[in-house]
Amino acid sequence: MSPTKDKATMENSDDEGSIRTVKANTIDELHSLQRKKVITPDKSQDDLNTVSGEERHKQQLESISASLASLTRETGPKVVKGDPSVRSETGRVAHVPHQRITPTIAVSDSALKFTHVLYNLSPAELYEQAIKHEKGSFITSNGALATLSGAKTGRCPKDKRVVKDDLTENDLWWGKGSPNIEMDEHSFMVNRERAVDYLNSLDKVFVNDQFLNWDLKNRIKVRIVSARAYHSLFMHNMCIRPTPKELEDFGTPDFTIYNAGKFPCNRYTHYMTSSTSVDINLARKEMVILGTQYAGEMKKGLFSLMHYLMPKRQILSLHSGCNMGKDGDVALFFGLSGTGKTTLSTDHNRYLIGDDEHCWSEDGVSNIEGGCYAKCIDLSREKEPDIWNAIKFGTVVENVVFDDHFREVDYTDNSVTENTRAAYPIEYIPNVKLPCVGPHPKNVILLACDAFGVLPPVSKLSLSQTMYHFISGYTALVAGTEEGIKEPQATFSACFGAAFIMLHPTKYAAMLAEKMQNHGATGWLVNTGWSGGSYGSGSRIKLSYTRKIIDAIHSGSLLNVEYKKTEIFGLEIPTEVEGVPSEILNPENTWSDKTAHKETLLKLAGLFKNNFETFTDYKIGEDNKLTEDILAAGPIF
Numbered sequence: 001m002s003p004t005k006d007k008a009t010m011e012n013s014d015d016e017g018s019i020r021t022v023k024a025n026t027i028d029e030l031h032s033l034q035r036k037k038v039i040t041p042d043k044s045q046d047d048l049n050t051v052s053g054e055e056r057h058k059q060q061l062e063s064i065s066a067s068l069a070s071l072t073r074e075t076g077p078k079v080v081k082g083d084p085s086v087r088s089e090t091g092r093v094a095h096v097p098h099q100r101i102t103p104t105i106a107v108s109d110s111a112l113k114f115t116h117v118l119y120n121l122s123p124a125e126l127y128e129q130a131i132k133h134e135k136g137s138f139i140t141s142n143g144a145l146a147t148l149s150g151a152k153t154g155r156c157p158k159d160k161r162v163v164k165d166d167l168t169e170n171d172l173w174w175g176k177g178s179p180n181i182e183m184d185e186h187s188f189m190v191n192r193e194r195a196v197d198y199l200n201s202l203d204k205v206f207v208n209d210q211f212l213n214w215d216l217k218n219r220i221k222v223r224i225v226s227a228r229a230y231h232s233l234f235m236h237n238m239c240i241r242p243t244p245k246e247l248e249d250f251g252t253p254d255f256t257i258y259n260a261g262k263f264p265c266n267r268y269t270h271y272m273t274s275s276t277s278v279d280i281n282l283a284r285k286e287m288v289i290l291g292t293q294y295a296g297e298m299k300k301g302l303f304s305l306m307h308y309l310m311p312k313r314q315i316l317s318l319h320s321g322c323n324m325g326k327d328g329d330v331a332l333f334f335g336l337s338g339t340g341k342t343t344l345s346t347d348h349n350r351y352l353i354g355d356d357e358h359c360w361s362e363d364g365v366s367n368i369e370g371g372c373y374a375k376c377i378d379l380s381r382e383k384e385p386d387i388w389n390a391i392k393f394g395t396v397v398e399n400v401v402f403d404d405h406f407r408e409v410d411y412t413d414n415s416v417t418e419n420t421r422a423a424y425p426i427e428y429i430p431n432v433k434l435p436c437v438g439p440h441p442k443n444v445i446l447l448a449c450d451a452f453g454v455l456p457p458v459s460k461l462s463l464s465q466t467m468y469h470f471i472s473g474y475t476a477l478v479a480g481t482e483e484g485i486k487e488p489q490a491t492f493s494a495c496f497g498a499a500f501i502m503l504h505p506t507k508y509a510a511m512l513a514e515k516m517q518n519h520g521a522t523g524w525l526v527n528t529g530w531s532g533g534s535y536g537s538g539s540r541i542k543l544s545y546t547r548k549i550i551d552a553i554h555s556g557s558l559l560n561v562e563y564k565k566t567e568i569f570g571l572e573i574p575t576e577v578e579g580v581p582s583e584i585l586n587p588e589n590t591w592s593d594k595t596a597h598k599e600t601l602l603k604l605a606g607l608f609k610n611n612f613e614t615f616t617d618y619k620i621g622e623d624n625k626l627t628e629d630i631l632a633a634g635p636i637f
């Protein structure tokens with residue numbers, strides 16, 4: 001052997017004529033060579049800390065054990081970290097019974113078993129778990145993990161319950177129009193126990209410890225306990241991922257989700273009207289999910305929590321997308337599902353702060369989440385390249401259809417559902433703004449997908465008009481591609497997110513008005529829906545036109561053009577927008593039947609008026625001036 005040959009060349013050469021053999025005597029030894037141990041992040045610092053690494057590990061397991069404890073049985077399963085099918089040297093930690101409830105049953109079978117905890121697994125590990133153990137999990141040709149969410153392919157707002165107690169009785173919005181359907185503490189505990197017992201009966205559960213909110217001063221620690229790798233990977237992508245160091249120091253979570261997925265609730269339990277229940281208990285800082293595997297329930301459940309916690313700190317929670325220009329100009333995109341928050345906030349010329357959930361504090365805006373949740377139906381590489389490219393290894397694609405051999409996804413196929421989705425970490429979008437925070441917004445864009453085809457593609461709003469449309473929260477969509485649907489369905493959802501707000505809509509509206517006023521933000525109404533007639537005769541406004549309109553808002557050029565006021569809605573519409581045919585800016589021009597246009601316009605105005613009647617008795621702002629202005633900012637006919 002030549003002495004000049006370095007080690008690397010030696011390793012790769014077999015010019016000695018010898019066949020190289022592995023440095024292992026057994027198969028097990030060989031396998032242990034393949035997988036390197038992960039070094040804990042701050043071993044070197046252990047000496048400086050009072051709590052040793054081992055002690056912290058023990059505390060972590062005790063904390064997880066406490067989360068999984070049955071509250072009615074003295075002894076529940078013991079917790080052990082790791083996959084049950086893999087031999088592990090990790091220490092077993094005895095189950096820690098909860099202190100508050102006096103035990104009645106001393107020993108149960110569940111006390112004799114171990115619950116294996118798969119704690120903050122990596123995407124690769126979760127892929128393996130899903131593919132090995134969960135039916136309907138496949139790797140698609142782009143590297144994403146395809147999953148099925150089961151019988152439920154969307155949220156179940158009618159099955160959402162909130163515990164009404166001394167704390168929430170006066171604080172929350174209850175009754176007509178409110179998303180908060182009450183349940184009592186006892187029924188919550190019945191469901192909690194049902195979920196915990198189900199989870200503990202499994203060989204293994206997934207536990208994610210993660211954060212919400214990029215604003216460090218208002219960060220919330222969440223723990224998600226679930227039965228499926230799909231759920232764990234979904235939340236890994238959607239919440240903020242802790243660094244290894246942050247995970248070591250995680251401590252006790254501020255809020256815990258128990259997701260029992262397919263395991264139903266018991267219909268004999270008071271307040272249950274179906275086999276699905278999504279229950280929030282603010283006092284206990286817990287949420288229980290029974291009878292649905294749709295992962296979006298977790299994401300939006302946490303959003304509801306933030307809609308309670310943040311306003312208490314004078315921070316406004318927003319169902320909006322958010323992005324920022326090169327000069328630091330921030331825009332918010334409000335809108336109901338399918339109106340374009342994700343699509344339009346993902347803009348190749350701007351920095352993405354987030355696609356769906358934000359906070360607006362004294363310091364500016366911050367994203368609540370660590371990922372995006374994009375609709376996939378009819379997704380195209382040409383129209384939405386950034387979202388298309390984000391669908392790769394690590395991304396969860398829900399309920400999509402792919403071919404049996406190459407596993408190529410067909411985004412046009414709605415065989416499972418119209419609501420196909422992709423959940424990916426936000427850094428999969430190339431021009432993400434990290435950390436996901438920004439200065440105070442300059443533009444507040446209200447998106448409506450008006451399938452009646454009478455709202456202008458863009459209008460500039462006064463502050464009171466912005467409030468009127470924010471409180472109304474209008475959109476009209478067509479029900480999927482079903483046959484026989486001729487009439488668009490109008491939806492009004494206060495604050496563009498009535499399903500998630502916890503306090504009365506006027507609380508959020510008053511905060512938005514104050515913030516927009518203080519920071520001089522301009523309001524805009526953008527119709528991403530129909531033009532040239534209602535659904536059936538007209539067509540959806542081209543995405544490329546909407547993007548041009550949004551560009552003109554961002555650049556400020558729309559502030560310097562001529563405006564005309566429309567009749568009935570009193571909306572200020574620009575006479576020209578660069579790159580958009582001027583004739584479409586006034587919807588009336590695009591309808592061949594002018595009488596039909598007028599009738600449809602009046603019809604929509606009537607729907608707005610009816611909807612707003614609920615809010616006429618509420619005061620918004622310090623004096624009644626804003627309230628009166630807002631009432632006058634609606635349609636007049």
Ligand SMILES: Nc1ncnc2c1ncn2[C@@H]1O[C@H](COP(=O)(O)OP(=O)(O)O)[C@@H](O)[C@H]1O
Nearest residue numbers: 337338339340341342343375528541542543546
């Ligand atoms: N003019 C348009 N503006 C915005 N979105 C459009 C337009 N035309 C069609 N779309 C489609 O509508 C859907 C908007 O959905 P998405 O952005 O996910 O909404 P949200 O995030 O508000 O729920 C996307 O599938 C997008 O491709």
Ligand SMILES: C=C(OP(=O)(O)O)C(=O)O
Nearest residue numbers: 155296300336337338373
């Ligand atoms: C996930 C959701 O958000 P959106 O459709 O607004 O993107 C939802 O409403 O369930």
Ligand SMILES: [Ca+2]
Nearest residue numbers: 341342356373
């Ligand atoms: Ca979205």
Ligand SMILES: [Mn+2]
Nearest residue numbers: 336337341356
């Ligand atoms: Mn949304």
